[in-house]
Amino acid sequence: MSSQRPQPPGRWPSRAIRLAVRALPPGPTRDRYRYEFLAELYGMSSTRQMRHAAHLLSRSLLLRAAVNRERQSSTLELIMPVVAPRKRLLCRLNVRHKWVRRLNPDREVYLQCRHCGKDLYDVERSTWPNLGGNVAGLRGGI
Numbered sequence: 001m002s003s004q005r006p007q008p009p010g011r012w013p014s015r016a017i018r019l020a021v022r023a024l025p026p027g028p029t030r031d032r033y034r035y036e037f038l039a040e041l042y043g044m045s046s047t048r049q050m051r052h053a054a055h056l057l058s059r060s061l062l063l064r065a066a067v068n069r070e071r072q073s074s075t076l077e078l079i080m081p082v083v084a085p086r087k088r089l090l091c092r093l094n095v096r097h098k099w100v101r102r103l104n105p106d107r108e109v110y111l112q113c114r115h116c117g118k119d120l121y122d123v124e125r126s127t128w129p130n131l132g133g134n135v136a137g138l139r140g141g142i
Contacts, residue, residue, distance in 0.1 A: 009041035009049055016053035017041070020060040024067055033063070091116035 009017075017037045024030040037056055041049045045134040097113035099120060104110060111120040 007043060007045070007049075009038055010046050013046075013049040013053035014038060014051075015039055016052040016057050018055040020053070020063075023060040023064040025064075029067060091118065 017035065020035065021030055021034040024033055041052065044052065091113060097118060097120075098115055099111040100114050102110055102112045112118065113120075
């Protein structure tokens with residue numbers, strides 16, 4: 001039983017792959033495609049390697065166009081940039097919220113800040129003032 005090792009890429013197919021990948025933008029994208037294309041050559045006969053490398057070389061400009069299309073922003077993003085809304089200072093400091101009544105999908109009422117979206121449920125609300133800072137596990141109660 002003879003075990004044949006996969007044939008490594010030849011010199012000219014490797015150079016053709018490196019030349020084809022030079023059309024891509026430099027950086028990790030170019031390196032990733034170079035390693036992937038070189039890995040495809042393993043196990044092929046030398047004629048098949050040359051044919052495959054020539055095919056990749058002939059399609060390198062199309063590959064560059066596809067890669068650049070992925071990297072470009074859409075027209076909508078250029079016109080309307082996506083910006084995360086900022087919370088008001090009083091909401092961020094948790095000093096003052098503008099509470100409005102909302103209904104959840106189970107039709108239960110809860111309060112939500114109109115400005116920052118923070119929710120306040122019955123569990124968090126307390127009718128008694130929290131004197132003593134929650135001493136001995138009492139939650140603002142008697």
